[in-house]
Every structure is written in C-alpha cells, then in structure tokens.
Amino acid sequence: MAAKQVLVIVGDASETIDTMYPYYRLIEAGFQPVVAAPEKRRYQMVLHEIKPGxxxxxEWEGYSIEADIAFKDVNPSDYVGIFFSGGRAPEYIRYDEDLVRITKYFFAENKPIASVCHGVEIPAYADCVRGRKMATVPKCQFDLEICGGTFVNEPCVIDGNLVSGRTYHDSGHFVAPWIELLLQAAG
Known part of the structure; x- marks a missing residue:
C-alpha cells in the first residue's frame, strides 16, 4: 500500500528548520511528504534567528529543496493534510491563486492542517482564519488578527483540525499533535 501523501508548502526563502523537521517527521510516521511550490524546481531555503543583541x-542561506509539484497541478483531494512552512516565502506565495484554492479546500474539508511562523500568512490571505485560534511568530500577529483570527502566544495551539506553532523552536510541541490528526484521518 502506498504511503498517504501530505502537502508541504514552500517557496524561495522558506525557513529550513520550519520545513525539514516536519518533512522528516512525516516520513517517520509513514506519510509521503509532497513539496508544492509556485513551480516545479529547486528552491533556496534560509535560516532565521534573532541573534543576541x-x-x-x-537571515542566512540554508539548504535547498526540490518541489515535487507546482501549485497549479495540485489536486488537493489526493492529499490527507497540508503544512504551511514559515520563513519569508509565505509573504510572496500567498497571492498565488492556485495556492489560495488549495488552502480553501483543506479548511473546507476539515483535513489536518499545520502552520508555523510566517506560514499563517497563507491561510490568512485565503480568508480561512476567521474565528480560529493560532500560534505564529509575534510579528505576524497583525496578519492573523486583521483577517479575523486570534493570536495565541503558545508553542502549540490546536483549534479543531488546525495545529500551529510560533517558530521552529516549537516543532517538538506542535508537529506530533498534527501527525496524530493525520494518522486519524488516514485511517
């Protein structure tokens, strides 16, 4: 039996640890992560940290990652869940009409969704956070709240099918509950 597929949303300047920690945890849990981006090509990720002082x-250059599929080619019903990575990419890719279509599908179908850091900018732009509680990096609190969501400054916020964390420092808190939702959904 083939592994159930989960979308991992990236673009240039996606945060490396935000992306790679959930990517490998999905594989460990028996899922097939499918990297989706504006185009099917290699993307440059970055490392983000607020240095002391x-x-x-x-921002530093991080690893790169190959996109398996372009947003325009995604049939969201083929996937059990979705992950919105952080970094600067969401600020730019959130305007992609196909990404908006994909995002709206996962929220409408109540499938397992995870978001970290700036990843919130994608469902916020797609008008999917209204009435939802989410964690995000504090500098994205405005994006969440102006779109009707509620900011919660915790390492893991679970609101139904939506699991979120603030930064990669929270990965050990929010990724496991999201994977548990994926396991339940995959049956």
Missing amino acids: WTITK
Whole structure:
C-alpha cells in the first residue's frame, strides 16, 4: 500500500528548520511528504534567528529543496493534510491563486492542517482564519488578527483540525499533535 501523501508548502526563502523537521517527521510516521511550490524546481531555503543583541531577524542561506509539484497541478483531494512552512516565502506565495484554492479546500474539508511562523500568512490571505485560534511568530500577529483570527502566544495551539506553532523552536510541541490528526484521518 502506498504511503498517504501530505502537502508541504514552500517557496524561495522558506525557513529550513520550519520545513525539514516536519518533512522528516512525516516520513517517520509513514506519510509521503509532497513539496508544492509556485513551480516545479529547486528552491533556496534560509535560516532565521534573532541573534543576541539584535531586535530583528538575521537571515542566512540554508539548504535547498526540490518541489515535487507546482501549485497549479495540485489536486488537493489526493492529499490527507497540508503544512504551511514559515520563513519569508509565505509573504510572496500567498497571492498565488492556485495556492489560495488549495488552502480553501483543506479548511473546507476539515483535513489536518499545520502552520508555523510566517506560514499563517497563507491561510490568512485565503480568508480561512476567521474565528480560529493560532500560534505564529509575534510579528505576524497583525496578519492573523486583521483577517479575523486570534493570536495565541503558545508553542502549540490546536483549534479543531488546525495545529500551529510560533517558530521552529516549537516543532517538538506542535508537529506530533498534527501527525496524530493525520494518522486519524488516514485511517
């Protein structure tokens, strides 16, 4: 039997640890992560950290990742769940009409969804956070709240089918509950 597929949403400047920790945890749990992006090509990820003494995020080049599929080619019904990675990519890719279509599908179908850091910008833009509680990095609190969501400053926030964390530092808190939802959905 083939592994159940889960979408991992990325673009250039997706955060490396935000992306890779859930990617490998999906494989460990018996799922097939499918990297989706604006185009089917290699994407450059980054590392983000607020260094001691800094008040803003410093960015370094991280690993790269190959997209398995372009947003336009995604049939969301082929996937058991979706993950919105963080980094700067969501700020740019959220305007992609096919990504909006995909995002709306997962929320409408109540499938397992996870988001970390700036990943919130995608469901917020797609008008899917209204009335939902989510964790995100504090600098994205405005994006969440202006779109009708409620910011919760915790390492793991579970609101029905939606699991979220603030940054990759929270991965050990929010990824396992999301995978549990995926396991339940996969039957």
